[in-house]
Amino acid sequence: MKIQEKLCILIADDSSTLRDQLKDYLEDLAPNAVLLEAETGTETLEILGDQVVDILFMDVNMPEMSGIDALMMLRGKGNGVFVTLMATEPDEDAIRTGSEFGSYDFLKKPFDKGEIATILRSYMSLVKRKNVMIVDGSSTIRRLIYKVLASCRFDLMVSEVENGDAALELMHGTRPDIVFLDCKMSGLDCIQAARRLRAENPALKLVMISSQDMDDLAEECRKAGIFAFIKKPFYPNEVDYVLHRAYDLNLPHALMKMPNVLMLQEKAFA
The missing domain is CATH 3.40.50.2300 (Response regulator)
Incomplete structure (x- = not known):
């Protein structure tokens, strides 16, 4: 089921390959979404400081600032964006800290389109x-x-x-x-x-x-x-x-x- 709402989705990951793959999934699942990209935690914060984003897919391990540190700073600024963290080998400490600071879930790389569809479906139900x-x-x-x-x-x-x-x-x-x-x-x-x-x-x-x-x-x-x-x-x-x-x-x-x-x-x- 495709999502027709015009969402703004930010993909934050230092891997251009992963960003491209996730963009392909999202373009199919949410064809009206505006897709933004960031390569570092610092760039992620800058984008979120300039505009409203509905959904953030963010890698835990990024240059300059980790996804966990970026998440903590976002919440400290009162930004309640819907966050899903991503990692190749997520550890329990990262999962626990992410949850404490309001990350919705943790995706283990590599993931498939079905997992992204599940996240989008959950988001749509939560905001309704x-x-x-x-x-x-x-x-x-x-x-x-x-x-x-x-x-x-x-x-x-x-x-x-x-x-x-x-x-x-x-x-x-x-x-x-x-x-x-x-x-x-x-x-x-x-x-x-x-x-x-x-x-x-x-x-x-x-x-x-x-x-x-x-x-x-x-x-x-x-x-x-x-x-x-x-x-x-x-x-x-x-x-x-x-x-x-x-x-x-x-x-x-x-x-x-x-x-x-x-x-x-x-x-x-x-």
Whole structure:
């Protein structure tokens, strides 16, 4: 599937052969994209200082300044460009540091067009705004969850209510794509609320949240159409993991293991 949006994509690598190969892939996958090139970390920063770039493919090992150092400087300047790092032999320290400074993923060279297509598909899903509803009886917890969601990779528009009845009322106005539903609520219990919410929108992605383990309720939650369970307190990476699974996106390195998440469905309802 070709991407028709007019993206600006920067390829930063000291190898002209790799740049040409990546340009060939991108010209086919995103024919309307503006493609820029840089050979060094310093040149990369100069280009990003002059214009808005949507996606940056950046080599870890470049002359003058490494990709990791360039990434750290970008984030220090508040530049949130979507970054995928590349290396022939990526080491764990580089992967970890890259993830800490907001690199989306790590590509091992040589890579093929399919891997680039996967990155582009993930980017398009992350930047497409999704409506999210938080359903929790505690205003304090709702505020905390709001802060977690604000730090996720996805573009999320968040609304909040205190119970299942209020969620059903708000459904008609906001049409959420995703609902984070507390296990313990006044009024409708979580299973009843889940069934009624999904009756309103069968494609709704429901995520149960609780401070308690949910092993005893897992099968009932699965039958009610709940996609995943996250144990409180949870963090942006755990939400990102669930949403990658919900939207059938390839998991980047940083999201491979999430022990506080229990997946209840293999795939989200379309």
